[in-house]
Amino acid sequence: MSGPVISATSRSHIGSVRTINEDRVLNDEAHRLWAIADGMGGHSRGDMAAQIVVSALAKLGASELPIAPASIDQAVRAANDEIFTLNDRAGSPSGATVAGLFLDAAAATIFWAGDSRVYRQRGETLTLLTRDDRALQDMIEAGVLSTQQARRHPRATVITRAIGAAGTIELAYRYEGVEAGDTFLICSDGLTDLVEDDAISAVLPGAIDDAAGQLIRGALVGGGHDNVSVVIVRIEALGEIEQEAQACAVRL
Secondary structure: OOOOEEEEEEEEEOOOOOOOOOEEEEEEHHHOEEEEEEEOOOOOOHHHHHHHHHHHHHHHHHOOOOOOHHHHHHHHHHHHHHHHHHHHHHOOOOOEEEEEEEEOOOEEEEEEEOOOEEEEEEOOEEEEOOOOOEOOHHHHHOOOOOHHHHHHOOOOOOEOOOEOOOOOOOOEEEEEEOOOOOEEEEEOHHHHOOOOHHHHHHHOOOOHHHHHHHHHHHHHHOOOOOOEEEEEEEEEEOOHHHHHHHHHHHHO
16 A cells, blocks of 8 residues: 555553443554544443444455545444444443544545544644534534533533434544644543643654553543543655655645
């Protein structure tokens, strides 16, 4: 597969309070596909729902067909159908958020449903590439609630979209060009509810294994009240296709 030269690492921790880790991580460096699914906390079978989502995405790498946004969408829809059917049979709800990254020869495809996140660190700038599907998000963006106020709100963790919560699911997508040195972070809300963006940005430029460990420790020091999972992907160098494309852009 042509494309950028990358390195990747992942970590997942049960946290300090939960008795089950409902996070599931996909780190498929060979096919340049990464994702985190977070089982809906407080619901039965959340860990099973998260595993269904990650397993559906993992099958894309095992297929002989090339991975594309359409195939990612199809995999998540299949996972949604499976979880929704299981919920109907059990008579109780379960579900999972998902956030993921796919790198092809030219760009990054970011996809999500729920409040797991994808960030990009470029130089000294950390950019959130996803939008939380939370009940309070509109109020945060309108300035009615600060991020700190929202964290203490009774509806702080209420999400408005999750895999398996309804009969259909629509993923959100974002497409970004890549540059050498770009570092992407995929994480569950067990990290971002306890670790501020400034602290995330401070550790991401370091060695990715060290950065992953520091982020997990930061969540645990902050209380570790949820499972916490991270995937870090770094663009070490651009492939020939990307270098030629950037050279053409400069000439134009």
